Structure formats: C-alpha cells, structure tokens
Amino acid sequence: MNNRSNVQIKNRKEGDTLNVNDVECCDSFQVHDDLVDIVNKTMPAEEELYDLAELFKVFGDSTRIRILFVLFEAEVCVCDLAETLHMTQSAISHQLRILKQSKLVKSRREGKSVFYSLADGHVRTIIAQGREHIEE
Secondary structure (H helix, E strand, O other): OOOOOOOEEEOOOOOOEEEHHHOOOOOOOOOOHHHHHHHHHHOOOHHHHHHHHHHHHHOOOHHHHHHHHHHHHOOEEHHHHHHHHOOOHHHHHHHHHHHHHOOOEEEEEEOOEEEEEEOOHHHHHHHHHHHHHHHO
16 A cells, blocks of 8 residues: 655745655554553643644734834834834734734833833744744
8 A cells, every 4th residue: 555645745945846755654554552642641622722723823924923023122113113114004003913812912002102012921932943943
C-alpha cells in the first residue's frame, strides 16, 4: 500500500513547489496505545483549542503585526499609528478593534486622545518566538 499523496503545496516564501509525498509515513499501521493515552490525558478541551486557533488567526494579518511592532516601542494613539504605517485612521481603528477583542492590546483615554499599548508581556514573547522560528 502506498501511503503517499500526489498533492502539491506552493512554498510561498521561495516560490518552490513541495510534494506532500516528501513526508514519510509508517510502512504499517500500528497504534502505540501508551502514547495515545498520554496525549489524550493532556489534550486541552476542544473549546480551548478553538480559542487558541482563533488567537493565532489574529497574528495572520501583516497590518496587525505592524501595529504590534509599533506598540513594542511606544504607547501611541490612532493618529500616530496611521501616520507611522501610512494608513487611514479608519483602517487602523478596525485592526485595533480586532487586537483589543483578542486581548492583545489595551487602551487608555487621556483628554481627547486614546492611547494604545500592548496588553501584556505575552504579546512580545509570542512575536519574538515567531521571529526566532522563521529565522532558523
């Protein structure tokens, strides 16, 4: 039995085409019950996995990543973000709403201005680890 597929995947970074059949599979089907039991005991609930996947989707937009990088450096208002990123305030506000709903940024009002900052140190850690991973 051939355990390989003829599906091809386009490598977006280098433009190369990768074959899924480059992935090695077992020659025979054998379940390792002890390993499956360990995984099943530690697997988070479906709802938690869903929430985690939704969080990572937020990082899937380069505009939101750019906003987070600005917020690494300073607490800024929408006007500052719009100027820095060469975008409209409306476009920035839309992305900030998504980031705020995901608890990645927080805001505070000072007079007529609203300043945004990273919600906590976890955001910086997630981005830093992502950068390390892609630079390997």
